[in-house]
Amino acid sequence: MTAIETTGLTKTYGELTAVDDLDLTIEDGEVFGFLGPNGAGKSTTINMLLDFARPTAGSATVLGYDAQNEADEISPRVGVLPEGFDIYPRLSGRRHIEFAIETKDAANDPDAILERVGLSADDAVRPAGDYSKGMRQRLATGMALIGDPDLLIMDEPSSGLDPHGIREMQELVRSEAERGTTVFFSSHILEHVEAVCDRVGVLNEGTLVAVDTIDGLRESIGGGATMELTLATAADGHLETARGVTGITDVAASGHTLECSIVDPAAKATLVTALDGAGATIQDMQIDDVSLESLFTTLTNGETDADGQSTDDAGTPVAATTEGDR
Amino acid sequence: MTSHIPTVARKEFEDAGRSKLLWALITLLVGIVVIGYTAIWYTADDATASEVLGFLGFPLQTIVPIAALIAGYMAVVGERRSGSIKLLLGLPPNRTDVVFGKLLGRMAVVGTAVVLAFLVALVLGAAFFGSVPVADWLAFAAITLLFGVTFAGLAVGVSAGTSTRGKSMALVVGLYMIFVALWELLTAGPYYLLYDEGPPVEAETWYLVLEQFNPMSAYTTLSSNAIEGEVFPFTFQYGLEDFEASQMTPAERYAGDAPFYLEDWFGVIVLLFWLVIPVAIGYYRFTKTDL
Secondary structure: OEEEEEEEEEEEEOOEEEEEEEEEEEEOOOEEEEEOOOOOOHHHHHHHHOOOOOOOEEEEEEOOEEOOOOHHHHOOOEEEEOOOOOOOOOOEHHHHHHHHHHHHOOOOOHHHHHHHOOOOHHHHHOEHHHOOHHHHHHHHHHHHHOOOOOEEEEEOOOOOOOHHHHHHHHHHHHHHHHOOOEEEEEEOOHHHHHOOOOEEEEEEOOEEEEEEOHHHHHHHOOOOEEEEEEEOOOHHHHHHHHHOOOOEEEEEEEOOEEEEEEOOOOHHHHHHHHHHHOOOOEEEEEEEEOOHHHHHHHHOOOOOOOOOHHHHOOOOHHHHHHHOOO | OOOOHHHHHHHHHHHHHOOHHHHHHHHHHHHHHHHHHHHHHHHOOOOOHHHHHHHHHHHHHHHHHHHHHHHHOOOOHHHHHHOHHHHHHHOOOOHHHHHHHHHHHHHHHHHHHHHHHHHHHHHHHHHHHOOOOHHHHHHHHHHHHHHHHHHHHHHHHHHHHOOOHHHHHHHHHHHHHHHHHHHHHHHHHHHHHHHOOOOOOOOOHHHHHHHHOOHHHHHHHHHHHHOOOOOOOOOOOOOOOOHHHHOOOHHHHOOOOOOHHHOHHHHHHHHHHHHHHHHHHHHHHHHHOOO
C-alpha cells in the first residue's frame, strides 16, 4: 500500500508555479525526507496533502484517500505538524493535548504525551502563549502523536529546536518508524534528514529533481570522494597503476600530485596498497568526501533564491538564519 | 463522520473565557445596566421596574451589536493569520466544524454577556423599584439575545469570508455604519430620485420592506412590543424621510392590513436573515479558499 501518492500535482499562484507536475510515491512504513531550499514548494505540497490548499491540477492521495474529496477520512489517521502554525496563547499546553485527544477520540494519557515531547509538568499548566518557539514545536509534535497515527506528516519539524531538541526529534521519528508509522517530513537542512530517512526526495523550484536513498543519491551524481596523494617522485609514472584500481574513475597527475576520483570507498585502501606495491612513496594524502551539503547544492543548482517565496514565507526565523539568504 | 462542532465550540468558549475581551464586554453591558438603573432610581420617584426596563433598549441597541461585532470579527480570520488554524485543521475537525464551532462559541460568549446584564437588571429592578416584570423581562431579554447573536453571527460570517484582519474589520465596520448611519441615504435617497419626494408615511411597499430589513429597527420594533413604552431606533436622520414617518414601524405605515412580511413579528426573521446570510456566504468562501 502507498501512504502518499501525488499525480501531476501542480499549484500555481498567478504567474508563479509553486509546485510543478509532481509525481511522488511514498510507501507504507518508510521514512521519507522531503528536501529542498526555502521556497522550493515543500510546504505548498504538504498543504495540498492536508487540504489546506487546493491543487491547480493533478491530485494526491493520502493513505489511499483523495486529499481533497476524502479529507475527513484522512485527518483522524494522520498526525500533522504544520509549518507556520501557532498555538492558542491563552490555553495551557495540557489543554492543547486534551483538545487533540478529544477530537481524535483517542485514549492517550496527556501527561505521557507531554513527557514524550519533553514538556515538563510545570510547562504543561502554563498558557502556551508563554512558550518559546521550540516548546511550541514540541507541543504541536505532541498533538501530532495523539491517536497513534498511521502516518506522520511534519513540515520542518526541526525548526526552532536546538541541536539537542533536533536529536530528540530524530529519536522520535525513529521510534515512530519502528512502530510501523510512515513518516513524511520536510526540511531544508540535509543533515537533519540523512540520519533518519530511508529515502529522500529533493524538490527545487517546484520540481522533483531526485528521489533516492542518500547513498543512491551520492552515487547517482558520481559522488564519492576525491583523493589527493603527494608522492616523493613525479606522479606521471604512477598514472597507470592508479587507473588500474577498480572503483577509481578518473586520475590526473601534476608534478608530485596524483588526483583520483573515487566512487567505491574501498578503492582508497586498494589504491594506497597498489601504489606502494609499485614502488611509490606516499608523502601525504588528503581525502575530500563529497559532502552531503555539496550534493544538495549540486541538486538545487546552488540556488536558494527567493522564487516561490510566498509558499514558504511563514518559515521560521531559525530556518531563515540557517539558510543564510534572507 | 462524527461532528466536531461541539468540541471546537467548547474550546472556543473556554479560550474566550480567558480573554479580557469577554470580561470587558460583560463589564460594559452590566455597567450600563447598573449605571442606568441607579441614575433613574435617583432621579425618578415613581418609575416602575417595567418602565425602567424599557430605558435599557436605547443603550443596548448600540452597545450590543458593537460588542458582538468585536467578539466575532476575528473569529476565523484571526486564526488564519496567526496560523493556529493549521494546528486545528491538522486534527480531525474540518472547515465546517471550524466555522460552526466558532459561530456557536462566539454566540455563546455574546449570549453570556447579554444574559448576565439582564440578570443584573432583574435584581436591580426588584431592589430599586420593587417589582419583577417577569413576562416583559423574559421577552425583552430573548429579543436582545437574538439581536446579540445575530451580530455575533454576522461578524463570524465576515471573519470566515475574508483573508485578512483588515478586510474583516472594514466589512464589519462598514455594515454597522450602513445600519446605523447610512440606511436612510441608501433607501430614502433612491426613493427621492425615483419619485421626486422623500418617502411619506404611506410609502411604496418596496421601501417599507427595505425599512423592515434594517436589523436595528427590527430590534427596536420587536422590543417596543415586548415592554411598556417604546424603544426608539437610534439611527442617523438626514431629513430625506419625514421624521414622524421614521419613528413608525413599517406595519403602521402600510395602508390597510400589512402583509406578513411587514408585520412587527417579522423582525425575528429579519434578524435571522442577518445571521444566516453572512454565515452562509462566509462559510462558502472559507470552504473554497487556500489557507
